[in-house]
Amino acid sequence: MINLVILGAGNVATHLFNAFNIAKNTTVVQVYNRSEKSLDYFKKKTNTTTSISELLDADVYLIAVSDDNIGALSKKLLFHNKLVVHTSGSVAMNQIGNNNNTGVFYPLQTFTVRKEVNFKSIPLCIEATKKNDLQLLETIAKSISDNVYHINSKQRKALHIAAVFVNNFVNHLYQKGEEICKENSLSFNILKPLILETAQKAIQLSPEESQTGPAKRNDQEVLEQHLADLHTTTQQEIYTLLTKSIQETYGNKL
Amino acid sequence: MINLVILGAGNVATHLFNAFNIAKNTTVVQVYNRSEKSLDYFKKKTNTTTSISELLDADVYLIAVSDDNIGALSKKLLFHNKLVVHTSGSVAMNQIGNNNNTGVFYPLQTFTVRKEVNFKSIPLCIEATKKNDLQLLETIAKSISDNVYHINSKQRKALHIAAVFVNNFVNHLYQKGEEICKENSLSFNILKPLILETAQKAIQLSPEESQTGPAKRNDQEVLEQHLADLHTTTQQEIYTLLTKSIQETYGNKL
Numbered sequence: 021m022i023n024l025v026i027l028g029a030g031n032v033a034t035h036l037f038n039a040f041n042i043a044k045n046t047t048v049v050q051v052y053n054r055s056e057k058s059l060d061y062f063k064k065k066t067n068t069t070t071s072i073s074e075l076l077d078a079d080v081y082l083i084a085v086s087d088d089n090i091g092a093l094s095k096k097l098l099f100h101n102k103l104v105v106h107t108s109g110s111v112a113m114n115q116i117g118n119n120n121n122t123g124v125f126y127p128l129q130t131f132t133v134r135k136e137v138n139f140k141s142i143p144l145c146i147e148a149t150k151k152n153d154l155q156l157l158e159t160i161a162k163s164i165s166d167n168v169y170h171i172n173s174k175q176r177k178a179l180h181i182a183a184v185f186v187n188n189f190v191n192h193l194y195q196k197g198e199e200i201c202k203e204n205s206l207s208f209n210i211l212k213p214l215i216l217e218t219a220q221k222a223i224q225l226s227p228e229e230s231q232t233g234p235a236k237r238n239d240q241e242v243l244e245q246h247l248a249d250l251h252t253t254t255q256q257e258i259y260t261l262l263t264k265s266i267q268e269t270y271g272n273k274l
Numbered sequence: 275m276i277n278l279v280i281l282g283a284g285n286v287a288t289h290l291f292n293a294f295n296i297a298k299n300t301t302v303v304q305v306y307n308r309s310e311k312s313l314d315y316f317k318k319k320t321n322t323t324t325s326i327s328e329l330l331d332a333d334v335y336l337i338a339v340s341d342d343n344i345g346a347l348s349k350k351l352l353f354h355n356k357l358v359v360h361t362s363g364s365v366a367m368n369q370i371g372n373n374n375n376t377g378v379f380y381p382l383q384t385f386t387v388r389k390e391v392n393f394k395s396i397p398l399c400i401e402a403t404k405k406n407d408l409q410l411l412e413t414i415a416k417s418i419s420d421n422v423y424h425i426n427s428k429q430r431k432a433l434h435i436a437a438v439f440v441n442n443f444v445n446h447l448y449q450k451g452e453e454i455c456k457e458n459s460l461s462f463n464i465l466k467p468l469i470l471e472t473a474q475k476a477i478q479l480s481p482e483e484s485q486t487g488p489a490k491r492n493d494q495e496v497l498e499q500h501l502a503d504l505h506t507t508t509q510q511e512i513y514t515l516l517t518k519s520i521q522e523t524y525g526n527k528l
Contacts, residue, residue: 130486178455179464219444228449235438249435
């Protein structure tokens with residue numbers, strides 16, 4: 021049995037706790053959080069603490085707090101030579117204080133407390149300074165996910181940027197779509213099947229094969245009409261830039 | 275039984291044919307296409323023709339050809355006072371020649387010949403100049419889909435633009451994500467669960483509730499690092515503009 025301590029009680033910490041809690045060969049022996057209140061969810065399920073000095077002995081310490089606090093929290097740890105990993109896509113592995121062995125355990129997914137996720141399909145990106153630590157991370161990663169990747173720090177940074185494009189920016193375009201619907205007394209529901217099919221199609225075929233529309237066809241008449249019909253400067257800027265980028269991709273003259 | 279003639283043999287025509295072919299109260303009595311070759315798929319299933327003068331009598335003529343050809347084809351029709359509809363999101367209803375009654379039958383979905391779709395979930399946007407024609411379109415629409423909407427021409431134009439945002443532009447961001455992966459020897463597979471979850475989350479919650487990331491948090495350190503790490507000017511332009519737009523949405527200072 022591999023013993024884990026989770027530091028943090030937010031979205032990522034909660035989802036990781038739930039996944040490890042039902043996995044066969046791992047036990048979360050403790051959850052630490054600075055504030056007592058956020059520990060309520062965990063109290064009936066495992067040991068909890070708000071004090072760094074009361075951390076239990078464990079094989080791996082998983083720091084799942086906000087990016088800004090990872091460095092400071094790791095430097096407060098009182099023990100030495102244990103494996104301490106963070107769960108962030110954008111924080112360097114060496115931000116973890118150097119009294120301990122370091123690693124990264126980065127789940128590439130968007131988490132919301134009130135929406136369950138199937139952890140088995142979530143890619144887990146692992147990295148460690150020591151080879152046997154990497155093996156230990158791989159064991160615990162495979163206990164909760166079928167998609168485990170060895171990713172170095174440079175790749176992880178790139179992956180986090182790619183995730184901003186396909187998650188943050190894509191979601192923002194959904195919001196722009198909803199905005200255009202509202203401006204024209206249309207329900208956002210009408211776009212939902214298209215949103216889902218667009219994602220499924222890019223996954224099953226590829227984004228390149230899936231691309232359609234006036235920008236790829238270089239249909240100037242439709243492009244100009246769309247620009248004229250948009251209500252806000254920001255909508256027009258997004259339309260212009262992404263149209264230009266699609267045209268560059270498919271080699272159309274601007 | 276409602277008799278239909280489909281004009282066109284491309285993606286939309288094929289998917290509509292397949293849907294009407296298995297619907298209980300509709301029959302596609304004929305498929306017309308200018309070139310013989312594209313009719314192969316339909317020949318064993320219904321009557322086909324390459325000649326406008328040989329069009330059979332029907333209750334509804336569905337024009338599913340490229341946007342540019344809708345007007346010209348409709349004006350070549352030799353009959354009068356029949357219901358002729360097109361299937362385009364961006365072409366005005368009055369582009370259909372005025373010897374006949376006009377309407378629109380617009381399926382809001384992205385179609386690929388070699389990828390099957392479940393038509394029941396596809397929104398069908400219908401419009402007609404005459405009230406009884408609209409009722410007829412509603413009957414045939416409901417025979418193949420559970421999502422039928424009465425959408426006027428102004429709304430349909432807006433909807434087409436919204437579809438460009440949530441389909442064409444979103445797919446292009448997937449392609450940028452894939453590009454960033456390739457630049458760093460990462461498999462695009464690693465992003466796929468995130469792409470799917472992003473779509474499902476926006477649908478189940480809302481895009482507004484689903485938004486996360488450095489732009490929304492106004493995390494300047496991460497934003498600057500990401501910009502510096504991007505390889506192409508276009509990637510940087512997209513990153514800058516969509517970050518600005520997210521920040522505007524959530525009221526962060528630029």
